[in-house]
Amino acid sequence: MAQTKNHLKSIATRTIQEKGVNGLSFRDLAAEANIKSSSVHYYFPQKADLIYEVTKEYTDAFFQALHKIDQLSKHSVERLDALLDLYKKNLPGRFCLCGMLAAESNQLDNKTKDLLSRFFVKTQKWLREVIEDLPSNGATPAGLSSVLLSSLEGALLMDGVKGKEKYLTEVQKFIRGLV
Amino acid sequence: MAQTKNHLKSIATRTIQEKGVNGLSFRDLAAEANIKSSSVHYYFPQKADLIYEVTKEYTDAFFQALHKIDQLSKHSVERLDALLDLYKKNLPGRFCLCGMLAAESNQLDNKTKDLLSRFFVKTQKWLREVIEDLPSNGATPAGLSSVLLSSLEGALLMDGVKGKEKYLTEVQKFIRGLV
DNA sequence: TCTTGATTATCTATCAGAAGATAGATAAAA
DNA sequence: TTTTATCTATCTTCTGATAGATAATCAAGA
Numbered sequence: 001m002a003q004t005k006n007h008l009k010s011i012a013t014r015t016i017q018e019k020g021v022n023g024l025s026f027r028d029l030a031a032e033a034n035i036k037s038s039s040v041h042y043y044f045p046q047k048a049d050l051i052y053e054v055t056k057e058y059t060d061a062f063f064q065a066l067h068k069i070d071q072l073s074k075h076s077v078e079r080l081d082a083l084l085d086l087y088k089k090n091l092p093g094r095f096c097l098c099g100m101l102a103a104e105s106n107q108l109d110n111k112t113k114d115l116l117s118r119f120f121v122k123t124q125k126w127l128r129e130v131i132e133d134l135p136s137n138g139a140t141p142a143g144l145s146s147v148l149l150s151s152l153e154g155a156l157l158m159d160g161v162k163g164k165e166k167y168l169t170e171v172q173k174f175i176r177g178l179v
Numbered sequence: 180m181a182q183t184k185n186h187l188k189s190i191a192t193r194t195i196q197e198k199g200v201n202g203l204s205f206r207d208l209a210a211e212a213n214i215k216s217s218s219v220h221y222y223f224p225q226k227a228d229l230i231y232e233v234t235k236e237y238t239d240a241f242f243q244a245l246h247k248i249d250q251l252s253k254h255s256v257e258r259l260d261a262l263l264d265l266y267k268k269n270l271p272g273r274f275c276l277c278g279m280l281a282a283e284s285n286q287l288d289n290k291t292k293d294l295l296s297r298f299f300v301k302t303q304k305w306l307r308e309v310i311e312d313l314p315s316n317g318a319t320p321a322g323l324s325s326v327l328l329s330s331l332e333g334a335l336l337m338d339g340v341k342g343k344e345k346y347l348t349e350v351q352k353f354i355r356g357l358v
Numbered sequence: 359t360c361t362t363g364a365t366t367a368t369c370t371a372t373c374a375g376a377a378g379a380t381a382g383a384t385a386a387a388a
Numbered sequence: 389t390t391t392t393a394t395c396t397a398t399c400t401t402c403t404g405a406t407a408g409a410t411a412a413t414c415a416a417g418a
Contacts, residue, residue, distance in 0.1 A: 204376075206377075
């Protein structure tokens with residue numbers, strides 16, 4: 001069933017967010033899904049296939065979430081707030097999947113690295129368009145969106161150490177100060 | 180000799196920056212230093228000891244570099260520029276050691292996590308003091324330094340995927356725009 | 359409807375290699 | 389003669405991966 005495959009992807013996503021690609025093993029994954037590790041290979045012949053599919057699903061879901069924000073919130077400030085909530089959902093204990101993969105990108109195949117690049121490019125583009133609706137405040141939308149995306153990924157990374165929302169909260173305050 | 184131990188720490192530091200803690204093995208480390216893996220255990224009984232000592236050395240060296248910046252540059256803008264250069268030195272191919280460890284912090288012992296926390300706290304404090312010397316620009320020094328530290332870590336993380344300095348450069352432009 | 363054959367989803371069993379770690383020998387240096 | 393720095397040899401556990409058996413489901417043709 002597609003149910004088992006989805007279950008595996010869901011466990012794998014969380015495990016990678018918590019422990020990284022090298023912290024995910026077929027055995028532990030299988031045990032958590034109550035099947036044998038050989039059965040995991042039935043759905044994902046190689047580990048790289050699993051990583052790729054997990055990344056595809058995560059990024060697609062993230063883009064859909066951005067789209068939903070666009071529909072539900074019409075004002076830039078609300079949209080930025082909603083994005084912050086999206087990031088905060090990972091804490092405590094998890095990092096952005098794409099941030100984690102970026103840290104380990106030396107060990108990824110090119111297909112997956114392309115998904116990663118696209119994730120950052122698209123998310124930055126979304127941010128830029130939101131910022132373009134704000135009253136001008138010195139920095140260009142292109143530049144500011146890059147800095148904001150960087151700070152979101154970095155804040156989530158550092159907040160993971162203590163499980164708090166310290167840095168993310170500062171980023172949020174900063175964003176609110178832009179208006 | 181202390182030479183061998185330092186050599187091991189140097190190789191381990193670079194390897195963790197490139198591949199993470201789980202991407203570092205005693206065997207590969209030993210091979211690169213032309214000794215046997217059992218000899219690595221002579222210097223570092225457990226892998227956790229190696230990680231701890233490497234982190235200690237890295238953070239100490241980083242704080243010394245900040246101190247040197249304080250001595251060589253007297254103006255805030257120069258100091259921030261020098262910090263940016265410190266971060267850029269990692270590219271292409273490497274991430275900030277503490278950023279990498281933060282991503283994998285679920286698998287670290289408390290001693291090493293404490294070093295990590297101190298690294299971020301101290302670096303943020305340094306940034307805050309530099310920013311306090313700048314003309315006020317809306318945000319508080321405490322808040323802005325948090326955001327800048329986040330964006331530096333995040334920018335280095337994302338730039339690692341393509342090996343370019345795209346995001347770090349945008350952070351640098353943003354910093355220059357603060358004055 | 360019954361039979362047959364393919365497809366799907368799992369299992370058992372096993373492999374080769376890598377991992378961290380330890381015991382104990384050895385040789386040089388202090 | 390004790391300490392320092394290395395080695396050989398080995399252990400256990402974990403890793404990704406493969407081969408082949410086994411049911412169960414399902415579709416098609418007689």
